[in-house]
Amino acid sequence: MARIVVLTEGRSDPLSAKTAVNLIRYRRDEMVAILDSTSRGMTSQQLFAIGGDLPVIATLEEAPEADALVIGIAPAGGKIPRPWRPILLDAIQRGMTIVSGLHDFLSDDAELAAAAQRAGTRLVDVRKNNERAVAKQLGIRNECLRVLTIGNDCSVGKMVAAIEIARGLQEAGHDAKFVATGQTGIMIEGDGCPVDCVVADFVNGAAERLVLANQHHDILLVEGQGSLFHPSFSSVTLGLLHGCLPDGMVVCYEAGRKTARGVDHVSVPSVGETKRIYESMASVMHPGRVVGVAVNGRHLSDSELARECRRVRDQLQVPACDVMRTGSGELVDAVLALKRELGK
Amino acid sequence: MARIVVLTEGRSDPLSAKTAVNLIRYRRDEMVAILDSTSRGMTSQQLFAIGGDLPVIATLEEAPEADALVIGIAPAGGKIPRPWRPILLDAIQRGMTIVSGLHDFLSDDAELAAAAQRAGTRLVDVRKNNERAVAKQLGIRNECLRVLTIGNDCSVGKMVAAIEIARGLQEAGHDAKFVATGQTGIMIEGDGCPVDCVVADFVNGAAERLVLANQHHDILLVEGQGSLFHPSFSSVTLGLLHGCLPDGMVVCYEAGRKTARGVDHVSVPSVGETKRIYESMASVMHPGRVVGVAVNGRHLSDSELARECRRVRDQLQVPACDVMRTGSGELVDAVLALKRELGK
Numbered sequence: 222m223a224r225i226v227v228l229t230e231g232r233s234d235p236l237s238a239k240t241a242v243n244l245i246r247y248r249r250d251e252m253v254a255i256l257d258s259t260s261r262g263m264t265s266q267q268l269f270a271i272g273g274d275l276p277v278i279a280t281l282e283e284a285p286e287a288d289a290l291v292i293g294i295a296p297a298g299g300k301i302p303r304p305w306r307p308i309l310l311d312a313i314q315r316g317m318t319i320v321s322g323l324h325d326f327l328s329d330d331a332e333l334a335a336a337a338q339r340a341g342t343r344l345v346d347v348r349k350n351n352e353r354a355v356a357k358q359l360g361i362r363n364e365c366l367r368v369l370t371i372g373n374d375c376s377v378g379k380m381v382a383a384i385e386i387a388r389g390l391q392e393a394g395h396d397a398k399f400v401a402t403g404q405t406g407i408m409i410e411g412d413g414c415p416v417d418c419v420v421a422d423f424v425n426g427a428a429e430r431l432v433l434a435n436q437h438h439d440i441l442l443v444e445g446q447g448s449l450f451h452p453s454f455s456s457v458t459l460g461l462l463h464g465c466l467p468d469g470m471v472v473c474y475e476a477g478r479k480t481a482r483g484v485d486h487v488s489v490p491s492v493g494e495t496k497r498i499y500e501s502m503a504s505v506m507h508p509g510r511v512v513g514v515a516v517n518g519r520h521l522s523d524s525e526l527a528r529e530c531r532r533v534r535d536q537l538q539v540p541a542c543d544v545m546r547t548g549s550g551e552l553v554d555a556v557l558a559l560k561r562e563l564g565k
Numbered sequence: 566m567a568r569i570v571v572l573t574e575g576r577s578d579p580l581s582a583k584t585a586v587n588l589i590r591y592r593r594d595e596m597v598a599i600l601d602s603t604s605r606g607m608t609s610q611q612l613f614a615i616g617g618d619l620p621v622i623a624t625l626e627e628a629p630e631a632d633a634l635v636i637g638i639a640p641a642g643g644k645i646p647r648p649w650r651p652i653l654l655d656a657i658q659r660g661m662t663i664v665s666g667l668h669d670f671l672s673d674d675a676e677l678a679a680a681a682q683r684a685g686t687r688l689v690d691v692r693k694n695n696e697r698a699v700a701k702q703l704g705i706r707n708e709c710l711r712v713l714t715i716g717n718d719c720s721v722g723k724m725v726a727a728i729e730i731a732r733g734l735q736e737a738g739h740d741a742k743f744v745a746t747g748q749t750g751i752m753i754e755g756d757g758c759p760v761d762c763v764v765a766d767f768v769n770g771a772a773e774r775l776v777l778a779n780q781h782h783d784i785l786l787v788e789g790q791g792s793l794f795h796p797s798f799s800s801v802t803l804g805l806l807h808g809c810l811p812d813g814m815v816v817c818y819e820a821g822r823k824t825a826r827g828v829d830h831v832s833v834p835s836v837g838e839t840k841r842i843y844e845s846m847a848s849v850m851h852p853g854r855v856v857g858v859a860v861n862g863r864h865l866s867d868s869e870l871a872r873e874c875r876r877v878r879d880q881l882q883v884p885a886c887d888v889m890r891t892g893s894g895e896l897v898d899a900v901l902a903l904k905r906e907l908g909k
Contacts, residue, residue: 297699299766324697324766353668355641355797357828417766422643422668424765424800450849453699455807456768459793460800484701490849501845505794505834 226284226317227293228256230305233268233277236376236482240322240405241293243380245272247409253287254278256308281311291320295404297453297483299324299348309333313340322347322404324418347404348418356425356464358506365436366565368556369467370445370515373495375454375482377475378544379445380406382515382552385544386471387442389553397440400431402461406444416464417446417457424457428464439565440556443467449498450490451481459502466507469559470499471552472537475517476529492533513555514541570628570661571637572600574649577612577621580720580826584666584749585637587724589616591753597631598622600652625655635664639748641797641827643668643692653677657684666691666748668762691748692762700769700808702850709780710909712900713811714789714859717839719798719826721819722888723789724750726859726896729888730815731786733897742782744775746805750788760808761790761801768801772808783909784900787811793842794834795825803846810851813903814843815896816881819861820873836877857899858885 227245229238233255245252245265249272255265258279265272278284290312292305301309301323309327312319313336321327327344328334337344368386370379383399384406390397399406401413419427428443435441443465447454472495481487490498496511503509514533518526526543533541540551571589573582577599589596589609593616599609602623609616622628634656636649645653645667653671656663657680665671671688672678681688712730714723727743728750734741743750745757763771772787779785787809791798816839825831834842840855847853858877862870870887877885884895 297766298697324764353642353644355827358796358831359828417764419765420668420761421763421765421768421801421804422641422761422798425797449803449846452702452807452850453769454766455849456800456804457765459803460765463796463799483699487702498845498849501842502793505799505842506796 223251223289224253224287225251225289225291226254226256226281226287227252227291228305228308229293230257230308231259232294233257233260235269237296238269238293239376240295240408242269242271243405244291244293244408245269245275247384249275254284256281281315287317289318289320291408292323295322301325301327301330310336313337313342316340316342318343318345320345320347320408322408324348347407348415350415350419352414352419352423352427352430354423354426354430356429358429358466360433361466362436364565365438366440366469366556366560366563367432367443367465367467368441368469368471369443369462369465370471370473371495371499372445372448372473373450373492374448374474374478374489375451377473377478378515378517379473382471382473382544383442383444384409385549386552386556389549390440390556393553395440396438397442398435398438400435400441400443402428402431402444402446416461417454421456424460425464428461432465440560445473449502450495452484452487462499462503463506467503467509468563469512469556470503470509471513471515472496472511473515473517475519477520493536496537511537511539512559513539513552515552516541516543518543518546567595567633568597568631569595569633569635570598570600570625570631571596571635572649572652573637574601574652575603576638577601577604579613581640582613582637583720584639584752586613586615587749588635588637588752589613589619591728593619598628600625625659631661633662633664635752636667639666645669645671645674654680657681657686660684660686662687662689664689664691664752666752666759668692691751692759694759694763696758696763696767696771696774698767698770698774700773702773702810704777705810706780708909709782710784710813710900710904710907711776711787711809711811712785712813712815713787713806713809714815714817715839715843716789716792716817717794717836718792718818718822718833719795721817721822722859722861723817726815726817726888727786727788728753729893730896730900733893734784734900737897739784740782741784741786742779744779744785744787746772746775746788746790760805761798765800768804769808772805776809784904789817793846794839796828796831806843806847807850811847811853812907812909813856813900814847814853815857815859816840816855817859817861819863821864837880840881855881855883856903857883857896859896860885860887862887862890
């Protein structure tokens, strides 16, 4: 991928379009435009509060230099929105590579697959996998420190926290690796495993394989998925927790969020309850403990955020900060303190 | 299915061949023979301690009346054993329906699929599914009592306990339904969902759909899967727990089992610890409590079993019995007591 248009047509709210937002955040240099005819003429900054002057366009004609179209949404259920079909066919006819993280594979879609074959273009389904290993808890290198980001809900910032802590560690000279477990993380990092699309019996195994494949690094920052408290996705979350056996965990949450994403009648737990349940479930396999909190303060003023971080820090006795607003320094220090404590 | 040969070739230990053993237990009238050339001439009773004079044969020629071949093993990983391929091809050429619960689908195997097409026979993959619903915790009928069998390990008797309690309730005149969640249970009951073969994001949803589809009954006995303590399969177990939201749970364990199935370096927890962790994780979504214990006493004498049941009963203050040895009566009463207590 080099010259990317990201597609969010009609769905450019920041939570729905979280794949787009994070590609713009971490691969801005390769982005050419956002395609959403309902927001045409805006900039990325105006639409997503990130990305500066990256333009929002209405048709692919406006970005003739683009060679890849990336689907920028991650809907629960993972289906191709019907109105997007003509856009995808147009991109295919222009010879663009189409990259998708949806559960519905483009390459399994007869119409799209036939069009791609005719045009000689590639359909890349990031979630497609053939994981078939069961976890055995064998061969794990004890000296490699494993840290997992966890959440009290979906879409609270687990991927961003893992990336920012890994980068902070790298900048401080440590051999740290961000381990991607979801479609957006994989698009950003270039490797990883889409654990939420693995056949259920092999989820723990897929997570364990990620550890085995990356444990030559000193520190792994594993991207969390879902939440043990989310009605739809707790299965994936536990498989990841038990497959990667974290020594440390960083709790992520969005300040002000009251109900679970996609299920408004279900409330989200407190940070303290989140810590309690994850530590309890981790300890079934391996002692893991919460070493910090990544507060997503996107709805808070600076003073509100400072107050919220203080409150959480006092309550849990671990560092708390918003990695997008004040950097990941405190959490990097917390990870390094755990590393020293465990003699890893 | 009407005249069944069950295939366990070379793998007739009772744990590996648990699909075979339970088909013989619950569909004995339809069984014609067991196919295992390494045990030819034995009876089912001699081989599996069940099934009376059902013969063990070496080739399909010895059972010309058979019209279905059922794969009788359930290996972790779910692959077709290589040496079985000629047997499957022979069965196909004889026009037999092949029924498989393996993760590797027969119908996706080019050689087997081509042979079946030529012979005009059916390949039935019980685990094949296209589950794509996420759980929402909506539309659940509160008056329907949900009971889930749970375990401290795999292969301890969760399916048998659920079937026996459901049958006990039915015999006492109640509208109870066994809800199958695994390949063997589905073969026995004729419906259900293979939750361990669902794409990870939809496991909770598949379990919820089973509840929604069956909640016109008064009492559901849901077949548990795996264990929250099993390194390989805890993800599936939690998805089922959070998808079916049990009011009551029955703990299943095998007396004397010290280590987790397939991972000998991992020990299994006590019954008390099993109760504590499952109740904690259930309560994240819905209050559910352990109402009884199904002891699998296959390695115990009658007096040892009686002592073990007494010990567990004293410790947890709930009924404990071996449903295969002494019937499910005590557990049926415990389910009915919970139903009364909850006013369902």
